Amino acid sequence: MAKNIKAPEALKPHRFCPGCGHGVIARVIMEVIESRGLTNNFILNRGVGCCCNLRSIEVDGLQCSHGRSCASTRAMKLLAPDTCFVTYQGDGDAYVIGLQETLNAAYAKSNITLITVNNSNFGMTGGQMAWTTLPGQITTTSPYGRPVDGPLPIQIPEMIANSFDPAFVARASVQSPAEINKLKKYVEKAIDAQMAGKGFTMIEVLAPCPTNWGLTPEKAIEHVATDMQKYYPLGVFADRT
Amino acid sequence: MAKKKMMKGNMAIAEAALRGGMDIYAGYPITPSTEVMEYLSGRMIDLGRVFIQAESELAAINMVFGAGMMGKRAMTASSGPGMALKQEGMSYMARNNTPAVILNVTRWGTGLGSLNAGQTDYLRDTRGGGEGGYRNIVFAPNSIQEAVDITYDSFEVAEKYQNPVVIMTCANLGQMEEPCSFPEFKTERPTFDWAMDGTGRGIAARQRGEGSIEVVGQHTLDKVNAMIENEQRWETFEVEDAEYVFVAFGLPSRACKDTVKALRAKGEKVGLIRPITIWPFPVKAFAKLGSQVKGFISVEGTNVGQMVEDVALATKKVKTNLPCYLLNHGGNLPTVKQITAFYEGVKAGNIKEVF
Numbered sequence A: 001m002a003k004n005i006k007a008p009e010a011l012k013p014h015r016f017c018p019g020c021g022h023g024v025i026a027r028v029i030m031e032v033i034e035s036r037g038l039t040n041n042f043i044l045n046r047g048v049g050c051c052c053n054l055r056s057i058e059v060d061g062l063q064c065s066h067g068r069s070c071a072s073t074r075a076m077k078l079l080a081p082d083t084c085f086v087t088y089q090g091d092g093d094a095y096v097i098g099l100q101e102t103l104n105a106a107y108a109k110s111n112i113t114l115i116t117v118n119n120s121n122f123g124m125t126g127g128q129m130a131w132t133t134l135p136g137q138i139t140t141t142s143p144y145g146r147p148v149d150g151p152l153p154i155q156i157p158e159m160i161a162n163s164f165d166p167a168f169v170a171r172a173s174v175q176s177p178a179e180i181n182k183l184k185k186y187v188e189k190a191i192d193a194q195m196a197g198k199g200f201t202m203i204e205v206l207a208p209c210p211t212n213w214g215l216t217p218e219k220a221i222e223h224v225a226t227d228m229q230k231y232y233p234l235g236v237f238a239d240r241t
Numbered sequence B: 001m002a003k004k005k006m007m008k009g010n011m012a013i014a015e016a017a018l019r020g021g022m023d024i025y026a027g028y029p030i031t032p033s034t035e036v037m038e039y040l041s042g043r044m045i046d047l048g049r050v051f052i053q054a055e056s057e058l059a060a061i062n063m064v065f066g067a068g069m070m071g072k073r074a075m076t077a078s079s080g081p082g083m084a085l086k087q088e089g090m091s092y093m094a095r096n097n098t099p100a101v102i103l104n105v106t107r108w109g110t111g112l113g114s115l116n117a118g119q120t121d122y123l124r125d126t127r128g129g130g131e132g133g134y135r136n137i138v139f140a141p142n143s144i145q146e147a148v149d150i151t152y153d154s155f156e157v158a159e160k161y162q163n164p165v166v167i168m169t170c171a172n173l174g175q176m177e178e179p180c181s182f183p184e185f186k187t188e189r190p191t192f193d194w195a196m197d198g199t200g201r202g203i204a205a206r207q208r209g210e211g212s213i214e215v216v217g218q219h220t221l222d223k224v225n226a227m228i229e230n231e232q233r234w235e236t237f238e239v240e241d242a243e244y245v246f247v248a249f250g251l252p253s254r255a256c257k258d259t260v261k262a263l264r265a266k267g268e269k270v271g272l273i274r275p276i277t278i279w280p281f282p283v284k285a286f287a288k289l290g291s292q293v294k295g296f297i298s299v300e301g302t303n304v305g306q307m308v309e310d311v312a313l314a315t316k317k318v319k320t321n322l323p324c325y326l327l328n329h330g331g332n333l334p335t336v337k338q339i340t341a342f343y344e345g346v347k348a349g350n351i352k353e354v355f
């Protein structure tokens, strides 16, 4: 069967490391946006982290301050309810420094779509520990491994799904073509739900950061599929689309 | 203009912003600014506009940031520690050329502050406040009517420079009532080629904010120079032959004006410069003074002197090495008696200049 493999037009070459998960996720989002005919009715706000590199995508969007993208996006959506809004943030951005803004956007039932890229560290600043870091994981600020009896990796999708009546919440992974296809289905659901005005939508995506994990791209993918998933189960946690 | 109405300063400013075309307000409660958001929470709904009670001042300023980038008229208000939380967002707005209006109903002092009407945010607000080098125009009205008039046109000023505008009042001006009249609702609205609307036309503006050090640096410098050239506002009173000139802004300037009147009645040659913009500081007002001036007295509600530094710089426009004195009235409004006594001390040589 012939498949259309042409990249979405607004997507331009990016500057992520080889084997990074960000590029795949950006492409999936833009494919969905293009397929819905939303490229010219779309605002893509970025958190601070390696996602800053998404500035190369030629669509409207704001470089927000670290952690605050959900706040900015919420307000913008209220001013343009018919425009599609995605806030694209890292795990450090959305779940550590921006935990307050993230939870409040969900709490407020803001009709926006949050995509969080969970690579279990602060990638851009060179691999420090985040609240998503796995027990035992060595980072530049947990040189002996994150304490195994310390705080557990934070599960924000589950928390939001259980607490705030969101329209759609899921966790996906870029570990295989099959999972990437699922990710795409989730993004479609979230965007369609937003355009139908159904409320807060969110997808967390597990993604490799081979550079800071000190792993080859292949080994990094394997780590996502095995170790990370012990703490981050994939699937849909809320769906009233 | 409609007939005059008694109104609290905070509410009057809120109503003026509505009439000036405010599309969205986002804020978090803090005394003595809270009446602004309480008043707007109903009025904005009535008028079909957007009101958000945000989870923090951090969130509120970032809501205003997003809205401003869409070319919408956005405002927030706060005080003391709340204003401190807004500084990072305001720096992002300077970087991204975002118009917006930010009202600081000042408290006095550091940390949690006190509910007195201080002017201790002077240096922070006139220097930008957040990271990087930038400036905001800072208006400092001394009456509720002046606050109304400034607020009404403040969105256009912000749009002209694509930069945040700060309005600094104080606990007293925010809480007291005065008669004021309101202009009509603005109906004309400009459109902006830089505003984000989802079609992609905001890309160029975004790329400018994300440009090289040279591009961003030069653009900021050009903007700041244009504001210094065009936006200095002030009032002078009895300065033509004045030997001592008081400098005061906001409510304390009223006591200074009364003091000038009282001292003039006794034959003393004193005058007043009242900055209406505290940034850009009205250096042009100083440049117009004659060579008879013997000294300046900065009357300010600070603890460590703040405006006196700008006064000292501005005296270079009169002649070199004129003494600048500081009457620091802290968190209470100065009285005519207090200012007169200070002036007499200066004249008698009993008070040491700061600069």
Ligand SMILES: Cc1ncc(C[n+]2csc(CCOP(=O)(O)OP(=O)(O)O)c2C)c(N)n1
Pocket: A047, A048, A049, A050, A051, A066, A089, A090, A091, A092, A093, A094, A117, A119, A121, A122, A123, A124, A125, A130
């Ligand atoms: C207020 C503030 N604090 C710190 C930083 C530095 N900083 C930039 S990106 C980042 C971490 C980003 O991590 P994450 O959100 O997980 O994104 P990733 O790079 O891993 O995709 C930090 C701490 C900043 N830009 N602003």
Ligand code: SF4
Pocket: A015, A016, A017, A019, A020, A021, A022, A050, A119, A123, A124, A208, A209, A210, A211, A212
């Ligand atoms: S540091 Fe990690 S997250 Fe950032 S681009 Fe490289 S691989 Fe991707």
Ligand SMILES: [Mg+2]
Pocket: A049, A090, A091, A092, A117, A118, A119, A120, A121, A122, A123, A130
């Ligand atoms: Mg990360």
